Amino acid sequence: MKNIKRTFFAAVVVLLVAGGWFGYLKMTDDTYEGMSIIPEQHDDIPLFEGLEPTRSNYVIEENRWNDVYDFYFEKLPELGWKNDYVQTALDDEDSENDWGGFQSRWTKLGFEGELTISASYNKFDEQTEVMFDQTPIYYTSTWINKVPESICIYQNSNNRDCSVIKDRGKIQKIVSLINDAIDWEGKALPREKASTIDFGEIDIKVLYEKEKEVYFQSEKGLKFMKPEPEFFELTGISQ
Numbered sequence: 070m071k072n073i074k075r076t077f078f079a080a081v082v083v084l085l086v087a088g089g090w091f092g093y094l095k096m097t098d099d100t101y102e103g104m105s106i107i108p109e110q111h112d113d114i115p116l117f118e119g120l121e122p123t124r125s126n127y128v129i130e131e132n133r134w135n136d137v138y139d140f141y142f143e144k145l146p147e148l149g150w151k152n153d154y155v156q157t158a159l160d161d162e163d164s165e166n167d168w169g170g171f172q173s174r175w176t177k178l179g180f181e182g183e184l185t186i187s188a189s190y191n192k193f194d195e196q197t198e199v200m201f202d203q204t205p206i207y208y209t210s211t212w213i214n215k216v217p218e219s220i221c222i223y224q225n226s227n228n229r230d231c232s233v234i235k236d237r238g239k240i241q242k243i244v245s246l247i248n249d250a251i252d253w254e255g256k257a258l259p260r261e262k263a264s265t266i267d268f269g270e271i272d273i274k275v276l277y278e279k280e281k282e283v284y285f286q287s288e289k290g291l292k293f294m295k296p297e298p299e300f301f302e303l304t305g306i307s308q
Contacts, residue, residue, distance in 0.1 A: 170189030
C-alpha cells in the first residue's frame with residue numbers, strides 16, 4: 070500500500086513539474102512571438118535595465134528613450150558594433166516632437182544582417198517602447214552604365230517583333246528600376262511570362278507573373294524586385 074502511495078505522489082510531482090515546464094515554454098513563446106531577435110539570447114546585445122518583453126517589443130514606464138539611446142550608443146561600440154545610421158527626434162527643432170524617440174542601425178563582423186534598435190515614447194500608455202529587429206542586408210549592382218538613345222522591348226522572348234521606346238525620361242526610369250533591383254544569388258522561381266529588353270549594351274530577360282516578384286536575368290547574373298506598377302507602365306509589358 071505504501072509503495073502505491075509513493076508511486077502516486079511521484080506521478081503527481083512529475084505531472085506538476087512537466088506542466089509547469091510546458092507552461093513556462095508556452096509563456097516564453099508568447100512573450101517573444103513577434104520578435105525577429107531576442108537580446109537576452111545574445112551576449113553582445115545588452116538589455117537596458119527595466120525593459121520588459123511584450124511580444125513584438127519591450128516597454129519601460131515613463132519617458133526613457135533618451136536613456137535607452139545613451140545606453141546603446143555607449144555599450145554597443147564597446148562590444149564591436151558599428152553604427153551605420155541614426156535619426157533622433159532631437160534632430161527636429163520642434164520640441165513638441167521630442168517624444169518621437171530614435172532609430173538606429175548597426176552591423177558587426179560575424180552578425181548576419183543588420184541590427185535595428187528604435188525607441189519612442191507612447192504618451193497614452195506613458196511607456197517607452199523599444200524594438201529590436203534583425204534584417205538581411207541587400208546589395209545592388211549596376212547593370213546598365215549608360216542610358217541608351219532607345220530600347221527595344223520584346224513582349225515575348227521568342228518574338229522577333231519589338232516595341233521601341235525613344236523617350237529618354239522613360240528609359241532613364243526603366244534603367245534606374247533595373248539597376249536598383251536587388252542582386253539575387255539563388256535561382257529564379259518559375260514565372261508564367263517572359264519578356265526581353267534590349268538596351269544595346271546588354272539584353273535583359275524579364276520573368277514575371279501577376280502580383281509576384283519580378284526577376285531580371287542577364288549575362289551579369291540575376292536580380293529581383295517587387296512587381297512595381299511603374300515598371301510595367303513604363304515598359305508597356307502586360308502582366
